[in-house]
Amino acid sequence: MANEAIINIRIDESIKNKASKVLADSGLTTSVAVRLFLLKVIQEKSVPAELMMPNPKTVRAMKAARSGRTSKAKNKKDLFKKLNA
Known part of the structure; x- marks a missing residue:
């Protein structure tokens, strides 16, 4: 070199x-x-x-997703309603 x-x-x-x-x-x-x-x-x-180390909130979300504890939205309006809840 x-x-x-x-x-x-x-x-x-x-x-x-x-x-x-x-x-x-x-x-x-x-x-x-x-x-x-x-x-x-x-x-x-x-x-x-x-x-990269995920922050605690991301870790919780990852664990929830892996265990199937997620929710589904019917449409975009429903998605934003759930996100802002």
């Missing part, structure tokens, strides 16, 4: 060691994993969706 940059981060040693082991078992180094993450950020122009 012509113009390499170095990134230094502080992280709990236990996290680093555990992650390094998992990555090594997959044939990757920590540097390669970080490089892959940054390339994904560039590709998606945001933090990869699988890493």
